[in-house]
Amino acid sequence: MNAPEGLAIRTLADGSVGFDALVSPGAPRSVVRGVHGGALKMAVNAPPERGKANEAAVELVAGLLGVAVSRVSVVSGLRSRRKRFRVTGVRAGELAARLVAPPGR
Numbered sequence: 001m002n003a004p005e006g007l008a009i010r011t012l013a014d015g016s017v018g019f020d021a022l023v024s025p026g027a028p029r030s031v032v033r034g035v036h037g038g039a040l041k042m043a044v045n046a047p048p049e050r051g052k053a054n055e056a057a058v059e060l061v062a063g064l065l066g067v068a069v070s071r072v073s074v075v076s077g078l079r080s081r082r083k084r085f086r087v088t089g090v091r092a093g094e095l096a097a098r099l100v101a102p103p104g105r
Helices: 052-065 093-098
Strands: 007-011 019-023 031-036 041-043 072-076 083-087
Touching: 019 052, 019 093, 031 052, 031 093, 052 072, 052 083, 052 093
Parallel strands: 019 041
Antiparallel strands: 007 019, 019 083, 031 041, 072 083
16 A cells, blocks of 8 residues: 555544545445545445444454544545545544554464
């Protein structure tokens, strides 16, 4: 994965961090493809129906960051390709570092 240069990461009022993502459902496998327009660009291997793509995107982000799925949520864009994520228990600097060098890669 390329380093996410230009990824816009925000620290929210409650101490969690947020970032935007462009999610493409129905891919052969779930992967991060880089950054586009300040948003993390990812593809997920789930269809865009009944929240399956959102669930796959949350699982991908949690896996990349090495955190529990319960710490990652989609806070807006549930029916859109452009989504806003919120992650608890990780600081903005940690989030950026883990996206640059995910565990085990």
